[in-house]
Amino acid sequence: xxxxxxxxxxxxxxxxxxxxxxxxxxxxxxxxxxxxxxxxxxxxxxxxxxxxxxxxxxxxxxxxxxxxxxxxxxxxxxxxxxxxxxxxxxxxxxxxxxxxxxxxxxxxxxxxxxxxxxxxxxxxxxxxxxxxxxxxxxxxxxxxxxxxxxxxxxxxxxxx
Numbered sequence: 001x002x003x004x005x006x007x008x009x010x011x012x013x014x015x016x017x018x019x020x021x022x023x024x025x026x027x028x029x030x031x032x033x034x035x036x037x038x039x040x041x042x043x044x045x046x047x048x049x050x051x052x053x054x055x056x057x058x059x060x061x062x063x064x065x066x067x068x069x070x071x072x073x074x075x076x077x078x079x080x081x082x083x084x085x086x087x088x089x090x091x092x093x094x095x096x097x098x099x100x101x102x103x104x105x106x107x108x109x110x111x112x113x114x115x116x117x118x119x120x121x122x123x124x125x126x127x128x129x130x131x132x133x134x135x136x137x138x139x140x141x142x143x144x145x146x147x148x149x150x151x152x153x154x155x156x157x158x159x160x
Contacts, residue, residue, distance in 0.1 A: 043129035051096075056089045058126055064099055065115045065123035071104070072111045098122055 021027045044058050063078055064070060070078075076086060090113075093099040098119035104110030115123065138145050 040130060040133060043133075044126040047125055053092070056085070057093060060086070060089055060093055061098060061115070061119055061123050061126065064113045065120060068114045069112050072101075072113065075113060093119070 019027060041055065041058075045055065048054055048058055059079055060075065063075060067074070072083075072086070072090070076083060079086070090099070090101075094101055097116055100114045100116055102112045102114060104112055138149065141148075
């Protein structure tokens with residue numbers, strides 16, 4: 001049996017200085033977005049974990065409650081996910097009684113989604129702690145903070 005020899009590679013230099021912001025990269029805002037998202041979803045995550053659901057379930061419940069009667073195709077487009085990704089989550093929400101799926105009146109192949117009263121309750125339970133967090137953050141800024149935040153967040157969205 002022949003032994004393969006591996007070439008010795010010089011160890012990589014260890015960088016001990018923190019990566020700092022530059023004119024092109026604002027690491028402070030990037031970090032704040034990471035931390036604020038983590039904290040923003042923490043309360044709903046805890047509620048969802050108790051019933052065996054996750055963030056994908058949260059997104060579906062949210063958008064179906066915001067647009068009752070939306071089609072599965074509309075939901076797929078909104079979430080930018082595949083049918084396969086949605087199928088398991090939607091089945092669980094339907095089987096658990098949070099969402100109902102109804103055939104379209106003109107096209108029976110079309111599937112419209114509606115929240116049930118139980119689904120509406122869940123959407124509100126998930127949104128309440130998030131809304132409190134948003135209200136507290138907005139209250140700490142000047143009067144036009146909400147307008148500025150909306151403008152900023154709309155600017156961050158991909159419109160594809």
